[in-house]
Amino acid sequence: MRRELGMSLVLVLMCAGLYISNPDFLGQSNVVNTTRQIAMLGIYxxxxxxxxxxxxxxLSIGSVVGLTGVLIAKISSPGMGCLGYPLWFGxxxxxxxAVLVGLAQGLLITRLKLQPFVVTLGGxxxxxxxxxxxxxxxxxSFGNSPFLRLANDGLLHVGGNALIPYPVVIFLVVLGAGAYVLHFxxxxxxxxxLGGNREAAEYSGIDVTRVEVATYVISSAAGGIAGVCYASYIGQMSQQVGIGYELYAIAAAVLGGCSLRGGEGGALGILIGSAIMRVIDNGINMFQVRYSDGGVRRIWRLDPNWTFIIIGSVILVAVVFxxxxxxxQEQRRARRAGDARLAGPRPAESPPAAGAG
Structure with a gap:
């Protein structure tokens, strides 16, 4: 919990710094769009x-996001070259x-004992x-399909604009379901x-294969749900959508406390990590410094070309941390174990002599 609190403090300080730099950061349109982006990232x-x-x-989750949107557009879009079936069918x-992709990858990993990195990279x-x-x-293209309202409409309208986009509602449902599965x-x-010690999990009678397959199915399903939201938000789909999304997902999870060693992490941390990633992304565009140059007021902004440099640095810092x-933690455990050995067992009290008292 201390790690989540620490990352929450970092998030608050980032938002405060961006607001001081550019008050438009907390403008209604930017806040609504940022929360929408946080939600869509948080889902997958x-x-x-x-x-x-x-x-x-x-590593295939970004491609699953793209495939979901492309299939919906191909099956249900009224545009040229599309099939025009009902939206629910698409x-x-x-x-x-998306679920089949996760099932296939899970079976390859568990049945053939292949490395997840290789399988999902190929996937x-x-x-x-x-x-x-x-x-x-x-x-x-989706054209003017009512499907576009999924991402661009929402709840609590103010001035004709929704304060809570539907992707945020969907994310809260996914977040609640994830928290329930993990903790209850x-x-x-x-x-x-399984993440803490695979061999110990097997010896304790856990059906490791079924758990691992279920995890990859859930992951791909989450990617599919995010793909529906992205398709509605973008309004047109191509094979370019989803490229690099897996890196954002990994960074959000690791920043939120999910250890790449396994066995650690939680839903709240993933929410915080997703928020940090999208605030960084938005901050690259919003951050500015006002200064005077020879009496002329100027504004310095971050170069958008630095986006991947900054995101990559954040990932490296998270992994190093x-x-x-x-x-x-290992040093503390070793020290405690050494202190326990030095202390040794306490001598047992001798029983009272016979006939005493």
């Missing part, structure tokens, strides 16, 4: 977090495809290739056990 970051907690990795097929490329084939290397179900306990925390 939750799936990534579950996989990381079990000691795995899912969403159902797209989500089913990332295959799924992206499927998206490119479906889109025929082009862009599929047997499956959640098994996930932590995670490693340092584990080193300190």
């Amino acid at each position: 970051a939750m799936g990534m977090g579950l996989v990381i907690i079990t000691g795995g990795i899912d 969403v159902t097929v797209a989500l089913a495809a 990332m490329l295959v799924v992206r290739g499927v998206s490119q084939t479906v889109a025929e290397g082009g862009t599929l 179900t047997v499956l959640g306990r098994y996930m932590y056990a 995670d490693q340092v925390v584990h080193i300190v």
Whole structure:
């Protein structure tokens, strides 16, 4: 919990600094759009977090986000080259495809004992290739489909604009479901056990294969749900959508306390990590410094080309911090174990002599 509190403080300080730099940061339009972006990232970051907690990795989740949107556009968009089926049918097929991707990867990892990194890396490329084939290397537009209202409409309208976009509502449902699974179900306990010590989990009678497959299915399903939101938000889909999204998900999960070693993390931390990632992304565009140059008022802004430099640095800092925390914890355990050995067992009290008293 201390780590979540620390990251929350970092998030508050970042927001305060950005507001001082540019008061428009807390303007209604920017706050609504930022919360929408946090929600869409948080949906698939939750799936990534579950996989990381079990000691795995899912590099295909960004491609699953893109594939979901492409399939919805191809099946249900009224545009040229699309099939024009009802929207519910397109969403159902797209989500089913996302689940199948997770199931296939989970079975490859568990049945053939393959490395998750290799399987999901291959899955990332295959799924992206499927998206490119479906889109025929082009862009599929939703036009004026009512589907676009999913991301751009919401609750509590003020001035004709929704203060709470529907993706935020969806994310809160996913967040609540993830928190419930992790902290209040047997499956959640098994996930932590699997990530903490796989061999011990197997010897304790846990069906490791079923838990691991379920985790990858949930991760891909979360990617599919996020893909529905992104498709509605962007309004047009191509194979380019989803590229690099897996890095944002990994960074959000690690910043939120999910150790890449497995066995650690929680839903609240993933929410905080997602918020930090999107505030950084938004802050690159919003941050500014006003100064005077020869009596002329000027504004200095961050170069948008620095985006990946900053995001990559954040990922490295998070991983280094995670490693340092584990080193300190191991040293504390070793010190406590050494102190316990030096103290030794307490001498047992001798029984009273016979006939005493």
